[in-house]
Amino acid sequence: MFRALADATRRDIVRRTxxxxxxxxxxxxxxxxxxxxxxxxxxxxxxxxxxxxxPRGRERIVRGNPDAIRRAQFCLDQFEAVWRARIxxxxxxxxxxxxxxxx
Amino acid sequence: MFRALADATRRDIVRRTxxxxxxxxxxxxxxxxxxxxxxxxxxxxxxxxxxxxxPRGRERIVRGNPDAIRRAQFCLDQFEAVWRARIxxxxxxxxxxxxxxxx
DNA sequence: GTAACCTACAACCAAATGGTTGTACGAGAA
DNA sequence: TTCTCGTACAACCATTTGGTTGTAGGTTAC
Numbered sequence: 349m350f351r352a353l354a355d356a357t358r359r360d361i362v363r364r365t366x367x368x369x370x371x372x373x374x375x376x377x378x379x380x381x382x383x384x385x386x387x388x389x390x391x392x393x394x395x396x397x398x399x400x401x402x403p404r405g406r407e408r409i410v411r412g413n414p415d416a417i418r419r420a421q422f423c424l425d426q427f428e429a430v431w432r433a434r435i436x437x438x439x440x441x442x443x444x445x446x447x448x449x450x451x
Numbered sequence: 452m453f454r455a456l457a458d459a460t461r462r463d464i465v466r467r468t469x470x471x472x473x474x475x476x477x478x479x480x481x482x483x484x485x486x487x488x489x490x491x492x493x494x495x496x497x498x499x500x501x502x503x504x505x506p507r508g509r510e511r512i513v514r515g516n517p518d519a520i521r522r523a524q525f526c527l528d529q530f531e532a533v534w535r536a537r538i539x540x541x542x543x544x545x546x547x548x549x550x551x552x553x554x
Numbered sequence: 555g556t557a558a559c560c561t562a563c564a565a566c567c568a569a570a571t572g573g574t575t576g577t578a579c580g581a582g583a584a
Numbered sequence: 585t586t587c588t589c590g591t592a593c594a595a596c597c598a599t600t601t602g603g604t605t606g607t608a609g610g611t612t613a614c
Contacts, residue, residue, distance in 0.1 A: 350453055350456045350462070351457040351458075354456075359453070366530055366534045366537065367534070412534070417530045424520055426466075427517075427520045431470070433470065
């Protein structure tokens with residue numbers, strides 16, 4: 349999923365379809381690459397669950413999935429939590445140290 | 452930077468060095484791959500600013516950079532903001548619609 | 555029905571990625 | 585000093601990635 353977000357074009361597609369759904373060809377018109385290339389990007393995003401594609405007439409409407417974004421946020425939050433736990437440990441060490449000094 | 456986080460081994464290195472700094476060889480001992488491979492992963496993380504490497508005697512101490520994590524969080528927060536803006540627009544449309552009905 | 559449009563998918567290609575081994579070098583330990 | 589350890593870096597390899605073109609199948613419009 350981070351792998352899916354690793355490409356700038358794909359991040360842009362996510363951003364865009366999160367704000368307003370669009371057909372694959374509408375998306376493709378925005379980028380300096382072939383239709384097939386954009387189609388592949390959408391497929392990667394869909395497989396990662398960042399986007400869903402539903403048929404409407406002869407087009408496929410691409411829609412960003414906010415839940416997937418929140419899952420990525422959760423992952424980064426865990427990183428922050430690990431970091432804060434480290435700081436807490438250091439604080440505890442310092443406190444134990446000054447307590448020892450006052451003995 | 453999302454590209455740097457796209458690899459599971461690298462995410463683990465970030466998590467680990469965020470919680471406690473470690474030398475490159477200490478990190479390398481944890482993974483089922485060669486020292487050189489881990490070294491490359493650390494280099495990728497360093498280039499992405501997710502980690503910093505400082506010499507201590509004959510080893511290089513790797514330390515996770517919490518600021519970089521916050522920058523990634525900020526990026527995902529922007530995605531959420533775009534999403535919420537879309538919902539707000541839809542709400543406004545619905546409200547305008549019901550106002551028209553009551554005419 | 556036929557033409558035009560949107561999409562899916564295969565085949566192909568260059569470059570990047572993730573891994574390996576081997577060599578070299580600086581810093582500590584014996 | 586010499587040996588060992590930790591690191592850096594180059595060369596190489598297989599696979600994946602990001603892109604292309606071409607072909608084929610459905611849907612809508614005329």
